[in-house]
Amino acid sequence: MALTDASLTALRVFREVAERGTLTAAATALGYTQSAVSRQIAALERAAGAPLLERRHDGVRLTAAGRIVLRRAAAVVDQVDAGARELAGLPGEPATVRLGWFASAGAALVPEALAALRRTHPAITVTTREGSTPALARALRAGTVDLAVLASVPPFRPPDTEQPALELRTLAERSLRVAVAAGHPLARGDYIDVADLHGQRWIASPESNGMGAWPGLDERPEIAHAARDWLAKLGLVAAGQGLTTVPVTLAPAVPDGVRVLPVRGGPQEQRRLLLARLPGPMPEPVAHLAQALRRAAL
Template sequence: MTFTDASLVALRVFREVAERGTLTAAATALGYTQSGVSRQIAALERAAGTPLLERRHDGVRLTPAGRIVLRRATTVLDQIDATARELAGLPDDHATVRLGWFTSAGTTLVPHALAALRRTHPAITVTTREGSTPALVRALRAGTVDLALLASVPPYRPLDTETPALKVLTLTERSLRVAVPAGHPLARGEFIDVADLHGRQWIAASATGEHGGLGVWPGLDERPTIAHTARDWLAKLHLVAAGGGLTTVPAAFTPVAPEGVRILPVRGGPAEQRRIVLARLPTPLSEPAARLADALRATAIETDTSP
């Protein structure tokens, strides 16, 4: 058996595994059993004559051979999909750009950039998906998104260790703030002293307050008390308004805070900054993707300088 015998089904399954990071997640997304996914990967590895995935306790990672196969498989599958569309008489989708974005970018940055792009380039179609940084980085590698809008935290390490390195453009750097109930004593001033955050109840994305979403103030030097967990930003802010606790948010949330919430800067202690970056593969951008990148950059700068 040679690699030319590899089936399109196996290539699609392999791309899904590479994007999802685990066989289980890929099986769920495809509607397959995990054993079915395993069989397709095993067949592809036999055809390649070498392992394509490194199995680890936390999922899978592409081997050097796997990266080659993924790059080629993505090209083949995209061409097959384009051919199917053409045969079906569907419109050419060359002007479609696939954008991935981190959760809080959906409050202002993404919708405002898309509105601006529609005004200047109405023929460009943008499809979007929200995701975590690891998921969107895998999607870039798998070729299922063209651009990924990500939040980068100090010390601003590379997004992954794969080669070739992703190309990353910093759009802006923003400070973090704390959302408090409008009637709370901390809401009386124009800023909050970091010392006044001690002993507070917090609303966070996880029960530990670590990783995968803001919530607890990053510079807090105590074990936090987390009263509520929620991943949805609107839910967090309404819990704040109801007096359920405090939560950390990007400064960009200030103009969209619901009634009953004040969003204030924090003084004292190290500055807490987050970069918003646009990541992509180090290959030339299509013109539609470049136009979207320009719109995102202009919107990021505009919202940073807005009063």
């Protein structure tokens, strides 16, 4: 059996699995049962004559053969979709760029870059999606986004270990800050001393091992509230329910009643803002968006 015998459905399913990282997540996104996804992957592996996925306790990882098939699958699916649009009489999308971004980048950086791009290159259409850094790295490799704005924390490891390595460009490197209610005693100055963060109540993400509390503390932080959404976190801060850490990129979007302050003392908690893409020639519309994002980050 040859890969040419693979069905378009199997290629779509495989690309979804590669992007989502688990068979279960891919099945949910596609509206399939997990067994149906498994059957499509098995059929594709028979056609390829090699295992395409390494099953692990935390999901799946592409094999060397899987990475090759993924590149081909993305190209085939995109070409078929373009042909379907043309047959339906719809205009093509030669100037469409797909951008992925992590949560706080959508508060100010991404909107500012898109507004600037519309002024300078109004013919370029940008579609966007939010995701975690691992999810966006998978989306880049699956060919479902062209560029991704990622967050990186010390020791600044690559977003994944797949090959070829993603091409990364640092847009900015800035220190982490703390959001505090305007009426809180810590909001009276222009900065917060790290020693004054001891014993504070924190608002953190529920599945991130306390992310939201100041990472340099030498105590177990008290997590008063767990919230994924930035608006909810900052609303709780404004209501005096606790403190939370914020990247500088989010500072322009904080609501009234919240101050965002730097922290002095202890090790510096740096964060990098990265622009990631697959290596290779950069199409002109993608390059224009990348330039707009670099300018917005400054």
